[in-house]
Amino acid sequence: MKRTEKTARLTRVSVFASRLAKMSLALGLVLMTGCAGESGREDVSKASSSMDQNASSTLISDTESQTEVSELSQAVEDGHASNDQHEKENVIVVYFSATGTTKEIAERLADQIGCDTFEIVPAEPYTEEDLDYYNDCRADREQEDPSARPEIAQTLSSLDDYDTVLVGYPIWHGKAPRIISTFMESGDFSGKRIIPFCTSGGSSASDSDQALHDLVDSSAKWDDPTRFEASADDDMLQSWIDEHDISAR
Numbered sequence: 001m002k003r004t005e006k007t008a009r010l011t012r013v014s015v016f017a018s019r020l021a022k023m024s025l026a027l028g029l030v031l032m033t034g035c036a037g038e039s040g041r042e043d044v045s046k047a048s049s050s051m052d053q054n055a056s057s058t059l060i061s062d063t064e065s066q067t068e069v070s071e072l073s074q075a076v077e078d079g080h081a082s083n084d085q086h087e088k089e090n091v092i093v094v095y096f097s098a099t100g101t102t103k104e105i106a107e108r109l110a111d112q113i114g115c116d117t118f119e120i121v122p123a124e125p126y127t128e129e130d131l132d133y134y135n136d137c138r139a140d141r142e143q144e145d146p147s148a149r150p151e152i153a154q155t156l157s158s159l160d161d162y163d164t165v166l167v168g169y170p171i172w173h174g175k176a177p178r179i180i181s182t183f184m185e186s187g188d189f190s191g192k193r194i195i196p197f198c199t200s201g202g203s204s205a206s207d208s209d210q211a212l213h214d215l216v217d218s219s220a221k222w223d224d225p226t227r228f229e230a231s232a233d234d235d236m237l238q239s240w241i242d243e244h245d246i247s248a249r
């Protein structure tokens, strides 16, 4: 229903409410005649008869208003019903995880949402040595180089089927690993909603996704990134899903 129609209907409802009040007053006067003396009774009965007439004509002419009240309450109910139903989207959880923490959160989120997943697997797997951070390991060097684009073993064929893409990663030196950049550049994110999430040893998600924004079409809509504790329970995941209004088809 359009806003102006709603306003008009609400006005009619308030007119109807004020007419109801008048009718109650008339009824009160009718009852009073039972208690009034003979002289007073005539005046009261005149007044009440004129108000009764008013009230009964009001009653008849208010049939329309009553119909509208019930229509309006139906519309309000319908409005609630449609608010309760989140808009359904095609959702996918895409993630990279070097040591399994992000993977677990990603798989559980996908389970709870009831959506597809895609794991970003590096063409050259990261060894323990590659992940020995702060020791000039491979991962350290990649993070220092904004143009590093580690190859992905198998790319996602198309993002066309999805409206919303959750992107999960471990924080590497405050940022998303460069392999996430490889993934973002490989797909067409035009008009899609992107929801970043991460795990870390303690660093916040803060602007870990910021460098990724320039890698996709500017029509993509980014939610703020969230960091999950490895110990996040199902209720926490569900309230995050609800907060972000994620509802899979």
Ligand SMILES: Cc1cc2nc3c(=O)[nH]c(=O)nc-3n(C[C@H](O)[C@H](O)[C@H](O)COP(=O)(O)O)c2cc1C
Pocket (backbone or CB within 6 Å): 096, 097, 098, 099, 100, 101, 102, 103, 131, 132, 133, 139, 140, 169, 170, 171, 172, 173, 174, 175, 199, 200, 201, 202, 203, 204
């Ligand atoms: C190269 C590298 C850099 C990291 N940098 C950070 C960091 O800046 N802050 C932090 O809290 N944790 C950091 N970590 C720890 C990971 O973010 C953390 O262990 C994460 O949960 C691992 O996720 P995964 O098991 O999915 O790979 C780093 C780990 C690696 C390998």
